[in-house]
Amino acid sequence: LTQERDLVRETLEGSAAAFEELVRGYERLVIHIVYRMIPKTEDREDLCQEVFVRVYENLAGFGFRSKLSTWISRIAYNTCLNHLDKRREVSIDEALPGIESADQTPGSCARPDKVAEQQDIAARLHEEIEQLPLPYRTVLTLFHIEQMSYAEIGRIMDLPEGTVKSHLFRARSHLKMRLESRYETKDLWP
Amino acid sequence: MMHLSDSEIQEYLDGGAKDPRITGHLKECRLCSEAVGFYRTVYAGLADTGVFPRPAGLPARVTSRLHLRRQGKHRLPSPEVTLAAAGIIAALVVAFAFLDMGPVVEGLSGFGRDLVAYALPSPEAAGGQGSGLRPSLTVVLWGFVVIVCVSTLDRLLSRSVQTP
Secondary structure (H helix, E strand, O other), X not given: OHHHHHHHHHHHOOOXXXXXXXHHHHHHHHHHHHHHHOOOHHHHHHXXXXXXXXXXXXXXXXXXXXXXXXXXXXXXXXXXXXXXXXXXXXXXXXXXXXXXOOOXXXXXXXXOOOOOOHHHHHHHHHHHHHOOOHXXXXXXXXXXXXXXXXXXXXXXXXXXXXXXXXXXXXXXXXXXXXXXXXXXXXXXXX | OXXXXXXXXXXXXXXXXXXXXXXXXXXXXXXXXXXXXXXXXXXXXXXXXXXXXXXXXXXXHHHHHHHHHHHHHOOOOOHHHHHHHHHHHHHHHHHHHHOEOHHHHHHOOHHHHHHHHHHOOOOXXXXXXXXXXXHHHHHHHHHHHHHHHHHHHHHHHHHHHHOO
């Protein structure tokens, strides 16, 4: 945290090296959010740069009232939303009601009998995540990859914690159902 | 006990309160244990889905984008163009002050004629030699020319210092 404060202070004092260090520290986080939210590959890199330009331009107003990662994530999230809104590629509530969220009991689903390679499952999940509505893709990324809490995700996406939790639950249930219906269970379970 | 629901399993895996009722049930129920196992596979897979190719040299690209944006915000015409514009304004002020502008004014029409008529001190002076512009306008224009020249020379000097 002290190092973070130093980087922010030095950046505000005009040090390009400090800002580049800060970008290096958070590029993974920004890439995860932008790449998950933006479907067009040709727009992604440009948006990553734009996020950090906005971070730089607004850094003086940051003031460590929240975690730097939460603040940067919020900028990344809003930058992507603005971009999508401008292009009218997707609405924020895109297809939310279309997702089934059957609260199944174990007895109602098929029993997988073989564990597939973890990488293979990740690749399959990746495909399925791409098909999910935007808020679901975003909560999954922030929770499972960035390991953020419900509260942090809520602050980034401007959602109540309960909604974050419900998005997560629905997204994972949907993914589980999709994996079960799309693939032979033997591919996924020993 | 009934089988665990999806939401109970997810809450259990999310690290919520470990309800002894749930942990006890999982020890006894093979179906629910398998469902938890399946979800664990999904969770592990989700954690592995964040492998995106990193754009090369992002920090340097951001810095250069910021630099370009800053230049764009304060972009001025080149010093040569600025000096040329100041020179034209100065020449016009001098011309109005010392030369007979009557034929030029008569050759104008519409907005140009109105503009010159406004700039000259009186309608009579419009045809007179060396009539000059309105004094207030003359002061403003000379002031503008001086400021432009000084700032442009400053830019030219700083440019020559920065250029290796």
